[in-house]
Amino acid sequence: MTQAANILIVEDDAHIRRLLRATVQRAGHRVAEAADARAALSLLDIEKPDVVLLDLGLPDRDGLELIGPIRARSTATLIVVSARDDSGEKVAALDLGADDYLTKPFDTEELLARIRTALRHQRAATGGERPSVIETGPIRIDLDHRRVARDGADVHLTPKEYAVLAQLARRPDRVISHTQLLKDVWGPAHEDRVEYLRIAVRGLRQKLEDDPARPRLIVNELAVGYRLSLRDEG
Known part of the structure; x- marks a missing residue:
């Protein structure tokens, strides 16, 4: 309850x-x-x-x-x-x-x-806790050890892909704007380079989504930003 x-x-x-x-x-x-x-x-x-x-x-x-x-x-x-x-x-x-x-x-x-x-x-x-492990569907994100697994098998991500995923995982189910993600991952000088972010998200979806063309994990808020969706919201 x-x-x-x-x-x-x-x-x-x-x-x-x-x-x-x-x-x-x-x-x-x-x-x-x-x-x-x-x-x-x-x-x-x-x-x-x-x-x-x-x-x-x-x-x-x-x-x-x-x-x-x-x-x-x-x-x-x-x-x-x-x-x-x-x-x-x-x-x-x-x-x-x-x-x-x-x-x-x-x-x-x-x-x-x-x-x-x-x-x-x-x-x-x-409670002084930090969500060091995020689990959603078959995906497990271990922020302390910088490891990502799907169905128990490690997934290799590029440094930028992991950095984007980590930012989303630290605030799951909340929209983070394109500008904020670009600042956090690429730095303030690149906050208008949305194509960098799209490439990283495309790579993440290819590696983590059941159907990359219909993403359920990394959800797009059109022209605003991205959200890491937790699938057990009930």
Whole structure:
């Protein structure tokens, strides 16, 4: 059973706010609600949420401008839930510090899965643990020993392929933008060389996916970034 958590919903649309509240309460979580940016910042200190669900279209302040202040005042996982589906908005939100981005209309089970993932990472961090081994389907990623196996057999990766996979594995089930991956793996001078990243991801899919043409492990968020998908989300 999922451990109960404090969820702060920041959403100006009353109908969507009710839907979000019903969804997270059904999963056993406690809920606080804010209809604008000012109320959201006030509730951060009072409620001390574990997860913030943030809409970007707020009446008193653009949600993108709220990400920085939330990050400065809270360690909560920040999931943007927005109707804005432009890739530039998604990249901006992730680069500003959002942990995840879910586009409206959204599937409620997917939202709950993202929350479960966030809470698992938080429990590991609180316990002083570092996820040194990530397992998803037949793939095992051992970050401490820099080893990757598929069905128990070692998989040879190039240094760049491994570096990309390691970055994704350290934040599984979260989208990491192209820019961030390029900075982390190739350095700031190469943050616009998306073709480098595509080549590395193509190599990873050839070696790790059951069907590289229909990837389920390394998932693409179109024009935004990549996510390492854990297949046992239930």
